[in-house]
Amino acid sequence: MTSTQPRVPQGEIVMDFADGGQYIKNKLENSVVELERRRITLDEAAKAARALEALEVKAPDAVKAEDVALLVKELGVSKEDAEAALRAEKGDVVKTLVRLTAPRA
Known part of the structure; x- marks a missing residue:
């Protein structure tokens, strides 16, 4: 079958x-x-x-002098404060501007 x-x-x-x-x-x-x-x-x-x-490019330790001068001129902050803020934001001017102009809590 x-x-x-x-x-x-x-x-x-x-x-x-x-x-x-x-x-x-x-x-x-x-x-x-x-x-x-x-x-x-x-x-x-x-x-x-x-x-x-x-x-990845590492952020330089030194910040650009023209960025510091811009922050000092436009925001009226001290040079040292501008440099510290730029270092904290790894040299990013826009982030630094936002950080420095944000209202403090």
Whole structure:
């Protein structure tokens, strides 16, 4: 007697277990390949993050004299206060202006 339903081809069965589970070679290989791809992707992401960190330009310790002069002229603050505020904002003039003009609590 012939079966009317065709048999679905499976990969080579590597091992049968007592509970009826089977490891099929193709599925196992595909899983290992996928795990390796994920590991490589994570490694590449970590390398890219380290490269971006290395490219970051550190804020200079000294602030620009023209920025200090602008703050002194426009806001009427002392030179020392202007330099301290610029250092606190890492040389960003706009953030420093906002900080110095914000109402104090």
